[in-house]
Amino acid sequence: MSSSSATPGRGEKAEAAAAKPPMREALVAAAFQLFLERGYEQTTVDDIVTLAGVGRRSFFRYFPSKEDVVFPDHERCLADMTAFLATSGEEQDHEPVRRVCDAARLVLRMYAENPTFSVQRYRLTKQVPGLRAYELSVVWRYERALAEYLRRRFSGRRDGTLQADVIAAAVVAAHNNALRSWLRSDGQGDASAEVDHALGYVQSAFGAAPPPRPAGGSPDGPADEPAEDVVVVVSRRGAPLWRVVQEIETTLARD
Amino acid sequence: MSSSSATPGRGEKAEAAAAKPPMREALVAAAFQLFLERGYEQTTVDDIVTLAGVGRRSFFRYFPSKEDVVFPDHERCLADMTAFLATSGEEQDHEPVRRVCDAARLVLRMYAENPTFSVQRYRLTKQVPGLRAYELSVVWRYERALAEYLRRRFSGRRDGTLQADVIAAAVVAAHNNALRSWLRSDGQGDASAEVDHALGYVQSAFGAAPPPRPAGGSPDGPADEPAEDVVVVVSRRGAPLWRVVQEIETTLARD
């Protein structure tokens, strides 16, 4: 009823790996049916396995906890993101911020693949504290993946880990802001456009520099970028020039 | 042994509210003793109440869950932060980013009040997944408090809620980066200085503008700031000028 592995083909042993878990999907379907009828906390695992017609023990073989059945595909998505960031062509890595933004878009894509499912889950997690907490731990893992990547990229910079953590948090926050706005609208608007907009704000705040390398340095510096390659200038419109200069000086003089 | 309400004064009914919970502290002490000896998951609530010499039921009267005993003062700190942000003198609110940074410093102060306790807790939460998840939900509430404040301040701006969420996340990330660095050093370094440094990075990235109001507008606009009061320019050092102009244009043209 959802996606992935249509017409599995019966009996063929070669496709067994892909077609194996109808049980997993059956559990997810049964769980969501009950969650939507009676609510999450009013539904016990026994209720779910009874409706799905399987043994209670099997539930915990497919999902380590009751919460996991609500986020069945995040584990795969997280692996995708990790792989995406590990596949660091020297081409893309010249703009780490853009790269993590693209990584965040992977998550959006997962949500956008099943809009109705995502909207239902959103309503559920919004009002069940336990699920919110679980979602936080998932989001945290995404954020850590982004931050770890940025830490590697920024390893030569002065405040590399600080910048990595802050930028990763900003990217995640922007992504979630747009994602939640889209989910609140029942998946009607253009999710990609909203996320692009939100990520654009972060990119503009943290040094988006499209041309690969304007000047200086060897053509291919694989591991360590030259420290302090960018200068961030923030200025209130109409502010006196001496304030701008002062900001630049304090920024550069730190540490 | 810790702080707060020294020499409670026995019997005086007026101070009863302040002196009431020695039991709470006893439970925290017993819990941490056992957590450090055997580990968090190897310690049951029954172990704690037995050591503390109280009934099991009383534990859950003081702490809604086993995790809460590890973070006994966050609830109060969160209330402090909310009050701090609600006390919005028109003076401070002219610089919302600075204000939320000051709010974050409240959390640091709480950690710094009991360094050894904080370090022990840090080691615990670092290696117990359940505690990490709980801490995330606590941090999330801090972040939401900051974001809600910024949303009110930015209600007139074009992308007010987006900016609020992103800045709140950045502030929390910077704070946590510095806090964890300090905790890893067993509370040796200067926590305040580290946090100031980290928050300075965020402030410099998101428009710290010391002088109250350079020009234009009525003297006191309490609720809604004029939209797009600041322009953020991000530039790679040595980038061509046309790139800078393009960045400004895309920033202003958005939405």
Place this chain on the structure above:
DNA sequence: CTGAGCAGCGCACTGAGTGCCATGGCCCTC
């Protein structure tokens, strides 16, 4: 045909969290 391996089932157990009621001290009132 037989044995290995695996997927699912059933059962029993631990431990967190909750509801309910009894107890016992404290204060306030009559």
Place this chain on the structure above:
DNA sequence: GAGGGCCATGGCACTCAGTGCGCTGCTCAG
């Protein structure tokens, strides 16, 4: 000074999530 209410605590029983272990039955390899 006696009774009554309030509150903190203790104790009990219960639900439910999650785990360990052993059993069955199916399939595939030899």
